[in-house]
Amino acid sequence: MVCLGCGALTGRDVEYLNPGCSEITVEEAPDGDAELSPALDFRVPPCQRCGGVLKPDVVFFGDNVPAARLQRAWELFDAGERLLVLGSSLTVFSGYRFVRRAAERGVPVLILNQGPTRGDAHAAWLGSAPLAAALPALAAALTPHATQARGRLS
Numbered sequence: 001m002v003c004l005g006c007g008a009l010t011g012r013d014v015e016y017l018n019p020g021c022s023e024i025t026v027e028e029a030p031d032g033d034a035e036l037s038p039a040l041d042f043r044v045p046p047c048q049r050c051g052g053v054l055k056p057d058v059v060f061f062g063d064n065v066p067a068a069r070l071q072r073a074w075e076l077f078d079a080g081e082r083l084l085v086l087g088s089s090l091t092v093f094s095g096y097r098f099v100r101r102a103a104e105r106g107v108p109v110l111i112l113n114q115g116p117t118r119g120d121a122h123a124a125w126l127g128s129a130p131l132a133a134a135l136p137a138l139a140a141a142l143t144p145h146a147t148q149a150r151g152r153l154s
C-alpha cells in the first residue's frame with residue numbers, strides 16, 4: 001500500500017481493524033476487483049506515519065506510471081534480449097509502447113495472454129493460456145538448467 005499523503009509504503013495488514021476479514025470468502029474478478037461474501041463493513045487503515053489515505057501500490061487505469069518506475073522499466077528493456085508480455089491486452093499505451101520500441105529495434109516480442117492483443121502483429125511468439133497455469137512452465141523454461149523446456153519457447 002502507498003500513502004496518498006506522504007508516499008510511505010506499507011503492508012496490507014487490515015485484520016486489526018477488521019477482525020475475521022481473512023476468513024471472508026473472496027471471489028476475485030479478472031480485473032483485480034473482488035466480491036466479498038458476506039459483504040463486509042470494511043475499515044481501511046490509515047497511514048501509520050501521517051494518517052493519510054492508503055491505496056494499493058499499483059497503477060490504476062488513468063493513472064500515470066511513476067517516473068522512477070518507468071525509467072527502471074526502460075533500463076530493463078534496454079538490457080534485455082527479448083520482451084515478454086504476460087496477461088495484457090496492451091490496450092493501454094503504457095504497456096504497448098514497449099512493444100512498439102521492441103518492434104522498432106528488432107527485439108523479439110513474446111506474448112502470453114488469453115485473447116488477442118494490440119501487439120500481436122509485432123509478436124515473434126504468441127501463446128494463449130491462463131497465466132496461473134502457464135507461468136510455472138514458463139518459469140521452468142526460462143531457468144538456465146531447464147534446457148529441455150526452453151526449446152519449447154524458442
Ligand SMILES: [Zn+2]
Pocket residue numbers: 003004005006007008047048049050051052
Ligand atoms: Zn502517510
